[in-house]
Amino acid sequence: MLDISEVAKRSGQPSSTLRYYEKRGLIQSVGRRGLKRTFEPQVVDRLALIALGRAAGFSLTEISALFTRSDGLNVDREALLAKADELDKSIKRLTQIRDDLRSSAACDAPSHLECPNFRRVMKAAGKGLIPPLKGESPSRLSTSD
Amino acid sequence: MLDISEVAKRSGQPSSTLRYYEKRGLIQSVGRRGLKRTFEPQVVDRLALIALGRAAGFSLTEISALFTRSDGLNVDREALLAKADELDKSIKRLTQIRDDLRSSAACDAPSHLECPNFRRVMKAAGKGLIPPLKGESPSRLSTSD
DNA sequence: GTGCCACTTGAAGTCAACTTCAAGTCAAGA
DNA sequence: TCTTGACTTGAAGTTGACTTCAAGTGGCAC
Numbered sequence: 001m002l003d004i005s006e007v008a009k010r011s012g013q014p015s016s017t018l019r020y021y022e023k024r025g026l027i028q029s030v031g032r033r034g035l036k037r038t039f040e041p042q043v044v045d046r047l048a049l050i051a052l053g054r055a056a057g058f059s060l061t062e063i064s065a066l067f068t069r070s071d072g073l074n075v076d077r078e079a080l081l082a083k084a085d086e087l088d089k090s091i092k093r094l095t096q097i098r099d100d101l102r103s104s105a106a107c108d109a110p111s112h113l114e115c116p117n118f119r120r121v122m123k124a125a126g127k128g129l130i131p132p133l134k135g136e137s138p139s140r141l142s143t144s145d
Numbered sequence: 146m147l148d149i150s151e152v153a154k155r156s157g158q159p160s161s162t163l164r165y166y167e168k169r170g171l172i173q174s175v176g177r178r179g180l181k182r183t184f185e186p187q188v189v190d191r192l193a194l195i196a197l198g199r200a201a202g203f204s205l206t207e208i209s210a211l212f213t214r215s216d217g218l219n220v221d222r223e224a225l226l227a228k229a230d231e232l233d234k235s236i237k238r239l240t241q242i243r244d245d246l247r248s249s250a251a252c253d254a255p256s257h258l259e260c261p262n263f264r265r266v267m268k269a270a271g272k273g274l275i276p277p278l279k280g281e282s283p284s285r286l287s288t289s290d
Numbered sequence: 291g292t293g294c295c296a297c298t299t300g301a302a303g304t305c306a307a308c309t310t311c312a313a314g315t316c317a318a319g320a
Numbered sequence: 321t322c323t324t325g326a327c328t329t330g331a332a333g334t335t336g337a338c339t340t341c342a343a344g345t346g347g348c349a350c
Contacts, residue, residue, distance in 0.1 A: 004327075015327085016309055024307095034316050035328050056242050060307070080250040087243040091236055097201045098232040105225040150296075160297085161339055169337095179346050180298050205337070 001030070001038045011047040018047075024060055026050055026067070049075065056083050057090075146175070146183045156192040163192075169205055171195055171212070201228050202235075 008015045021027045022037070027046055029037035053063040066075050153160045166172045167182070172191055174182035198208040211221055 014309085017307085019328090020308060032328095035314095036317090036326080037328090052242075052245070054307095056246055075249075077250040080246050084243045084246040084250070087239050087246070091239050091243065094232050094236050094239070097197075098229045098236065100197070101201055101225050101229040101232070105222040105229070148297085159339085162337085164298090165338060177298095180344095181296080181347090182298090199337095 001033075002041060002043070003033065004029075004037050004039070007039045007043055007047070010044045011051075013047060013051075021047075021050070021060075025064060026060060056087065058083065146178075147186055147188070148178065149174075149182050149184070152184045152188055152192070155189045156196075158192060158196075166192075166195070166205075170209060171205060201232065203228065 002010070004015045004018055007013075007018055011018070013021075018027065019037075022029060027039070027043050027050075029039050029043075031038045050060075050063055053066065054060075058066070066079055147155070149160045149163055152158075152163055156163070158166075163172065164182075167174060172184070172188050172195075174184050174188075176183045195205075195208055198211065199205075203211070207224075211224055
């Protein structure tokens with residue numbers, strides 16, 4: 001049995017997060033030693049699973065659903081594949097945007113507005129064909145914080 | 146000259162967003178017709194530019210900075226390229242996660258925890274080697290809303 | 291001239307995933 | 321025995337990008 005600080009250490013999550021996850025039903029403590037929560041070592045694997053889900057872009061709500069629909073450690077394979085497909089779409093779109101960004105930068109028209117490529121991109125962006133990545137900027141993705 | 150609802154129609158952004166953008170200094174109205182803001186048609190291009198930036202993952206603050214550092218329509222090419230590089234990293238990471246997700250789903254070990262691939266993934270995720278895509282889930286990326 | 295209705299405002303609310311805070315508790319070491 | 325300090329709690333705060341709200345205004349059709 002592990003106490004919360006041990007789980008925090010092993011999972012890399014602060015205990016505030018662990019308490020939050022427990023409140024959300026993502027993990028369970030098995031008892032108390034005095035005031036302190038006690039966790040089974042297994043919870044560390046579960047937290048790794050949650051971290052993977054978050055990395056793949058699952059929301060905590062989606063992750064709960066996965067757990068509910070599964071036996072607790074084995075996750076719905078269908079859902080995994082569906083998420084992989086979603087990621088594929090994201091990747092394609094990001095690739096497109098990246099390329100557009102590069103050709104916009106490379107375009108030597110006097111104004112970006114006169115660059116045919118840029119106009120096309122803007123038209124697409126304006127029409128919502130490139131819906132924004134809401135939330136945190138992807139720069140976060142490349143910083144290991 | 147366009148009024149706010151015309152700009153909204155042409156840009157696809159609700160007028161609340163336009164007012165918000167103006168407050169943030171991302172766009173400017175040129176006058177009033179009575180109470181109503183008046184915009185130059187050019188603002189539609191600017192909004193398209195903003196939409197592109199958002200799609201590429203720039204925050205509104207970053208976009209302001211780009212405008213400040215540029216002449217208003219031509220954007221800092223360096224910044225564009227830097228963002229493209231950032232997107233490259235994001236894409237690589239998402240690709241990795243996607244593949245991990247697929248091999249986890251395909252793995253026929255009795256438990257995911259016994260799948261060597263899955264264990265590796267979880268270890269990486271747990272160690273923060275795959276920092277989460279915070280904010281909105283990428284599913285948003287594939288829905289054209 | 292008068293009523294409609296799209297606009298105006300600042301302030302407050304929303305969402306997700308946490309973090310921070312203030313106040314309290316309790317096992318354990320000196 | 322008493323202090324220490326890591327834990328506990330619920331509530332409130334944070335961030336970014338907006339949206340929603342309540343109350344007010346004014347051009348324009350009738």
